[in-house]
Amino acid sequence: EPEVTQTPSHQVTQMGQEVILRCVPISNHLYFYWYRQILGQKVEFLVSFYNNEISEKSEIFDDQFSVERPDGSNFTLKIRSTKLEDSAMYFCASSDQYNQPQHFGDGTRLSIL
């Protein structure tokens, strides 16, 4: 069964450094998303992406965050200058239509030191 893949599974970074989290969505999907889950808290929406542009973003998704689809298969989340509070599990998801279920990757655990 097709799946969303995310790399790396765990990233440890010093505060202030830039990180790029990578995702390969399901191949025929057109809608892409990033969510995060701080330990012990709810899964929170960050951003949705369609047709090479951001469709919607949450208040969390401020200027330090950016997303990109650099080629036909990858979808990336960049955090420019990481803060301690960015430590979380980051999930990528994709769907084939905007009103269809989103399918999630296994996540990247980001630890900021």
Add this chain to the structure above:
Amino acid sequence: EDKVVQSPLSLVVHEGDTVTLNCSYEVTNFRSLLWYKQEKKAPTFLFMLTSSGIEKKSGRLSSILDKKELFSILNITATQTGDSAVYLCAVYISSGSARQLTFGSGTQLTVLP
């Protein structure tokens, strides 16, 4: 503010028991409600409910939506240890052409042998 509330927060049962998990919501621009199962990593999709009163079933799992009372239930019959997981309820809300999932806190289900 959009709100999705799940109850109970945790539940411990023995194999063979039947459980009912609850999800209530208060959101603007409701489109559909989804249930996910989260074991170690990725939330895996279970059901998407759009219409009231229509039960969705998959094996021992079933779910139904009440759009008048703004809640959904997820039933699991004849529970097995493999059902142990966090069950997440999420609501699709729309803003223009974009959709995002708003999640509840989840119900931690533990099934003892």
